[in-house]
Amino acid sequence: MHLRHLRLLDFRSWPLLELNMEPGVTTLIGRNGHGKTNVLEAIGVLSTLRSHRVAGDAPMIRSGTETALIGALAHNAGRELTVELALNSGKANRARLNTSPSRRLGDILGVVQSVLFAPEDLALVRGEPAERRRLLDELMSQRRPALGRDLGDYASVLRQRTALLKSASGALRRGRPEESAAVLDTLDVWDGRLAEIGARIVSGRVALLEQLRPLVVDAYRSLAPESRPADLTYRFRVASPPAEGELTDPEFVEALLLAELGSRRRDEIDRGQSLVGPHRDDLILTLGDEPAKGFASHGETWSFALALRLGSLELFRADGIEPVLLLDDVFAELDRHRRAALAQVAAGVEQVLITAAVGEDVPGGLRGARHDVVMTGEGPDRHSAMTPSPRRSDTVPEAGDNGVVGSAGPAVGDAGGTDGGEYNDDDNTDFGSEEQL
Template identity: 50%
Template sequence: MYVSHLTLHDFRSYPSLELPLEPGVNVFVGRNGQGKTNLVEAIDYLSRLASHRVASDAPLVRAGADQAVVRAAVVRDGRTAVLEIELNPGRANRARINRSVLPRTRDLVGLVRTVVFSPEDLSLVKGDPSERRRFLDDLMVLRTPRLAGTKADYERVLKQRNTLLKQARAKGGSRRVEQEITDTLVVWDEHLARAGAEIMAARFALVDDLRPHLGAAYAAVARGADREAADLVLQPSFELGVVLPEPDPLEGAFRAGLEERRREELDRGLTLIGPHRDELALSLGVADGLRLPVKGYASHGESWSFALALKLASHELLRSDGDDPILVLDDVFAELDTERRLQLAEMVADAEQVLVTAAVPGDVPEILAGTRYAVAGGEVTRG
């Protein structure tokens, strides 16, 4: 899978751009602020319908414009499809395939697959649990696009349930009022547990599938490390006991957990358990056979290696599913020492398409020479 042509209209700093791309390595070189990352961000947005840099769509539309368009010709198994997203801040976005409008924008997700590694990815190791949940869910949806709908359903029900809990807290009062609210909560619990259990089951399966790839990637990046050194474990926000990590038993455990925490949730006006509270625990083995959390114990170099290994493992997992995803290395070489640069370059050189951004040409190892583009003042020139 690779992008053969990228078209931008009023996306970020580009009023208009037509950019042919090649399979293999494509390197965009230019000083900071010239628009290198905007190019790879556009392709990644087509993959996930989200930016790896900002939380909303508004910053993606060029100042003064009403909408932005990202269009890419994607080659897969020798056939080309044109994918397009029209960004309309404050209104519904529109997605197209080969100029035909899709009934739902999210139907575009997963038709082109990307794995992005950027300096911000250090937050996977050092940041809040929400960063790790987002990492899991992005990968989960890329593998199984229909789960984008399940995740949207869960978030909708969670928002409505939290609103009800806040209203209950504000009203306080009589047994009758509390019973009415509890009766309504039971209905929302069923919807929340059904969608939440499906998300949790997919996360458990994903972690199991990702683990061997993570071990191999960490051993390659941190030379001398054992394949068993790096590990990850999904830690649910409620007690599972002996429940199997499958939708039906998870749904029952989730509903039981909600019932058990009912009083506390009414007092606090908040849903206290569920996939939105899960943690992805990352750990490294040490000499005595103990496992220590990466956050708080790993050195800066080990943290970088772990974050890099997570993204490389994601790439290998998607590749093992049958598609070679587009790998984006956004300004990462400047953050790595010489040895890690070479290790990373060796590991990704055979990917079907690699998109690299760099401020200095010398930061990119020779093995990733590929096709070079100069980016300056909103202009992208090849050579």
């Protein structure tokens, strides 16, 4: 698949961006903080209904405005589809598909499919479990939109159940057992919903992992042939977890979750937190007999992070899908071997968007159609702008580079805001509400 057009309105630093694209390579060149990553982030949000940078919507809505709009014209499986997502401050987000309002945000999942690789991906190896859960969930949402909708439903159940636990905990502390008993009766209903939806999420993750694992292992072997072999396993956080293969049965997982919820209820009430469910699980990455987190060298960490993304790309291809590949300022961070390996893969992808602070950081054969991104204005009027540069596809390729033909139409853009944000990796908050996703 590929994008024909991307439109941003009041999204981060862009009051307006109209970017025409074609299959091939499009590069966005500009200094750090000038808004390049915001463009890739917007495409990622259309793909997964989540930002790869922040947990909530507020940082993505330009300061002084109430709504940010992301729109795209996508060529997917031989069809031209238009999709829009409105991020609204203080109220529910809204989506449109082919000009018709969508009943649920999840209805647009699968229209735009992408794989993004960024320096922040080192957190997949070094960071908290929420980072690795998000990797699985974003892949699952794009490949199986029904499971993506389950994630939104689970977020709502988790939020309601956690509120009830806090209420029960407070009633007991205040010496009101009758009030606590009433809350606990309601809690039984939410336990059933959490176990039912959570079981589908766990089973979907494990089924996905069974397909992803060999692709990541092979990618890591090619990137780091002298390193220890890589592996990935799913950590299901219950008292006596079964073999991973048994977790593909949702009914079996649901029974395990219900039993665990019953045994942990007192702990949950004492702490006022939901301690059982897929929001507590993890994807364990190992090198040889050791966990990659804390034991991998810097080079091994880069290789594992890149292997996870390359494996994700090949997983889409196994489904007969060619996702848009988004490379956010990564070539300057990679050594020669990994840089060449990524360039070789990118050369065979239908559409690639690349950001870089310096044009020379992009391998010659991947420069394609270039657009310069600059920040203009002062104070509240400070905003991003984009202008097309002369085509660079005729640049003499660097040694070892693969030529890629790509073009893009003229682009015009303006805007204000920031180019960053912090991601909240608290175990109980990585499932945003459907409005927040």
